[in-house]
Amino acid sequence: MRAAILTSGGDAPGMNACIRAVVRGCLAKEIDIFGIRQGYEGMYTDNIYRMDVSSVADIIHRGGTILRTARSDRFMHEEGRTEAAAFLEGYGIDALVVIGGNGSLTGAHELSQLSNVRIFGVPATIDNDLAYTDYSIGFDTAVNTVVNAIGNIRDTSSSLGRTTVIEVMGRHCGDIALHAGLAGGAETVIVPEAPYDIDVICQNIRTGVERGKLHSIILKAEGIGLSTQALAEILQLKTGCETKTVILGYIQRGGSPTARDRVLASRLGFRVSQLINENAPSCCVGVRGENIVEVPFEEAMQMKKEPPLEFLRICETLL
Numbered sequence: 001m002r003a004a005i006l007t008s009g010g011d012a013p014g015m016n017a018c019i020r021a022v023v024r025g026c027l028a029k030e031i032d033i034f035g036i037r038q039g040y041e042g043m044y045t046d047n048i049y050r051m052d053v054s055s056v057a058d059i060i061h062r063g064g065t066i067l068r069t070a071r072s073d074r075f076m077h078e079e080g081r082t083e084a085a086a087f088l089e090g091y092g093i094d095a096l097v098v099i100g101g102n103g104s105l106t107g108a109h110e111l112s113q114l115s116n117v118r119i120f121g122v123p124a125t126i127d128n129d130l131a132y133t134d135y136s137i138g139f140d141t142a143v144n145t146v147v148n149a150i151g152n153i154r155d156t157s158s159s160l161g162r163t164t165v166i167e168v169m170g171r172h173c174g175d176i177a178l179h180a181g182l183a184g185g186a187e188t189v190i191v192p193e194a195p196y197d198i199d200v201i202c203q204n205i206r207t208g209v210e211r212g213k214l215h216s217i218i219l220k221a222e223g224i225g226l227s228t229q230a231l232a233e234i235l236q237l238k239t240g241c242e243t244k245t246v247i248l249g250y251i252q253r254g255g256s257p258t259a260r261d262r263v264l265a266s267r268l269g270f271r272v273s274q275l276i277n278e279n280a281p282s283c284c285v286g287v288r289g290e291n292i293v294e295v296p297f298e299e300a301m302q303m304k305k306e307p308p309l310e311f312l313r314i315c316e317t318l319l
């Protein structure tokens with residue numbers, strides 16, 4: 001049996017741990033495994049190589065992806081996906097493992113409809129915006145990176161008595177902000193999925209100052225429709241508190257994966273190698289509670305993400 005593996009879209013810490021688990025899990029079952037570099041794009045440039053045990057040595061702790069990644073425009077079109085299917089069939093590939101986020105797994109689903117190659121989707125995105133799984137690979141590391149940043153920013157904000165608006169990633173999903181806000185003790189968390197009231201935020205800042213609070217941390221997800229700079233200017237104008245901004249940006253996507261991400265990546269990757277070996281049909285793997293689950297693409301891609309908005313109320317009460 002022959003399998004191939006690629007990583008696609010934005011990289012996420014833990015992708016390497018997952019590649020390692022898929023490759024070594026397959027080799028243990030005597031399945032030939034090929035790496036495709038640069039995501040779906042590698043199928044158009046013949047960027048494929050045979051992997052062995054040593055190909056994945058010393059990578060479990062590394063951020064990024066040894067297979068590199070890309071956002072492929074060509075794969076977005078049906079013609080491009082048909083070419084990709086022909087490429088896989090040309091190499092005699094029986095199963096393809098796609099490690100990536102929402103867009104990448106949507107593409108994997110579309111490819112599975114055009115091809116007899118079995119496709120297995122593994123959720124890896126710091127955004128945690130895939131509804132069918134509780135967590136995606138990379139999310140925990142990103143949240144920890146943000147929590148550490150909040151700690152550093154709080155030190156300097158307190159020293160100077162400032163309000164700081166911190167912007168975190170997540171595209172249209174507020175999960176990073178909600179988890180990091182709760183763990184980092186942010187006074188206010190603003191996410192795309194819930195309305196917010198600038199006057200209430202200003203009132204909270206004023207109340208904090210009155211009771212001797214030295215800083216205010218406002219954690220804002222990137223997709224709320226108001227720029228971080230504009231929000232800071234409004235807050236400064238309305239409260240009279242000096243207000244600074246920090247956009248954490250790509251720092252959230254890099255770094256060594258946490259133990260939690262490595263465990264998740266290894267479990268998901270190992271499960272996929274079993275599914276390949278068992279001749280299981282195409283599906284996405286994920287985690288619900290403590291259990292690894294398999295969900296048909298059709299169902300997984302239709303599910304609507306429900307962020308833990310109750311975290312907002314907890315933050316508001318504990319501020």
Ligand code: F6P
Nearest residue numbers: 010011125126127169170171253
């Ligand atoms: O990987 C997810 C993500 O980081 C989003 O949060 C963000 O909007 C996007 O990717 C930006 O990535 P890029 O600039 O690489 O397209």
